[in-house]
Amino acid sequence: MVFANTWRLNMRTFFLYIASCIFFVITGCQSEKTVVLEDTQKAEEIIIGGSESVLPVLKQLAEAFESENQGKKILFTAPGHTSAGIKAVVEGIISIAAVSRNLKPEEKQLGFDEYWFAHDALVFAVHPTVNIKGLSLKDIGPIYYGSISGWEKLGGPKHPITVLDRIEGSSPKVLLQEKSVLSKEKKVTQKAVVFERPNDMNIAIASTAYSIGYTSLSLLLKDNYNLNILELDGIKATPETIRNGAYPLVRPIGFVIKGAPAGLAKEFTDYIFSEKGHSVLTKQGYVPSQRQL
Known part of the structure; x- marks a missing residue:
């Protein structure tokens, strides 16, 4: 037996x-x-x-x-x-x-x-070297397309922006395209570093000075990353703003x-x-x- x-x-x-x-x-x-x-x-x-x-x-x-x-x-x-x-x-x-x-x-x-x-919530987060409180949704596209390339144009330090992106077809990228934050027709700057996995994105934001990326709020909180999570259009991602629909990027x-x-x-x-x-x-x-x- x-x-x-x-x-x-x-x-x-x-x-x-x-x-x-x-x-x-x-x-x-x-x-x-x-x-x-x-x-x-x-x-x-x-x-x-x-x-x-x-x-x-x-x-x-x-x-x-x-x-x-x-x-x-x-x-x-x-x-x-x-x-x-x-x-x-x-x-x-x-x-x-x-x-x-x-x-x-x-x-x-x-x-x-x-x-x-x-x-x-899908949030945009930056390395702690970027001391801004938030962005407007209309700023995201120009950052990712490369027309805004320095943080000083957004009230941050005088330093180039390091853009971190996810692969085409990934769930967060699809959400940004559905919400018209990014466009399928426009190419992200060639200087962007592209990641396949969400954890790789989170590690990169935390370890790359002057970087910006987008990721799951819950995963960031779970792993206790030391990042600056940005408000979007003046709204912070919280359980209440997720529940009532005030925060714009929810999946x-x-x-x-x-x-x-x-x-x-x-x-x-x-x-x-x-x-x-x-x-x-x-x-x-x-x-x-x-x-x-």
């Missing part, structure tokens, strides 16, 4: 390793191979992958859920992107995809149930499942939208959303 239990444990560990490797390949190389999961809900396990911005808070929720539900496991792949997570769910590689943007029309046709459990975060959740996936979904789940979200700096029926 001990041998059998050990064998099953090793097989689960091996299976999760293989799923993570496959998800990594999809994120980086878009492999065409498909691996179909067994029914993880029957095994009291589900596997989650997708947006690197959302996975940290889902892990916090999973830890709280597991502490009250012994024997049930929420497993995670390596972090990636919303698009890769959606593809992995379609191909049966993971159970749930964490998403940090609204679904595209073609994605909505894939039969997903969408669960938007919180809102997060929903959530997850998608192929079809209605059942078994452990349903239990975890119910937990996220419960008072206990909302308490976890609030502690992590998010503004919880009510479940849409």
